[in-house]
Amino acid sequence: MDGFDPRQFQEMLENAQKQAQDLQQKMKQTVVEASSGGGTVTVKMNGQKHVLGTKIDPDAVKSGDVEMLQDLVTAAFNAAAQKVDEAMQSTVGGMLGGMGLPGL
Numbered sequence: 460m461d462g463f464d465p466r467q468f469q470e471m472l473e474n475a476q477k478q479a480q481d482l483q484q485k486m487k488q489t490v491v492e493a494s495s496g497g498g499t500v501t502v503k504m505n506g507q508k509h510v511l512g513t514k515i516d517p518d519a520v521k522s523g524d525v526e527m528l529q530d531l532v533t534a535a536f537n538a539a540a541q542k543v544d545e546a547m548q549s550t551v552g553g554m555l556g557g558m559g560l561p562g563l
Contacts, residue, residue, distance in 0.1 A: 482547075482550065485506060485547075485550050486505065486507045486547065487505060487506065487507060488505075488506070489505060489506030489546050489547070489550075490503060490504070490505050490506075490511065491503070491505075491539055491543055491546060492504075492539065492542075493535055493536075493538035493539035493541075493542055494538070495531045495532075495534035495538065496516075496519070496527075496531040496534075499515070499516045499518075499528075499531050500513070500514070500515050500519070500531040500532050500534070500535040501513070501514040501535060502532075502535040502536050502538075502539040503539070504536075504539040504540065504543055506543055508540055508543055510539075513532070513535075515528070515532070
């Protein structure tokens with residue numbers, strides 16, 4: 460069994476903490492946009508899944524079809540959240556690979 464090196468463990472811990480801080484910063488800076496209904500509803504969201512903006516085509520409101528509009532808003536929010544998940548998964552994978560941890 461290899462000897463335990465506390466310095467190496469401390470270095471790994473510091474590296475992990477820095478990676479976590481970097482990830483938080485990237486989450487704030489990441490911005491995605493998704494739409495539904497051919498652009499009828501558009502949602503802009505950051506990597507922390509905070510909504511930065513929502514646009515609704517005025518014609519969608521004029522139509523009076525509230526259920527359709529609700530469905531479009533839901534679809535746009537879900538699409539934006541999916542884009543955030545994909546962006547963060549890519550970012551985390553790249554960061555973990557850079558740490559040189561075995562098996563990642």
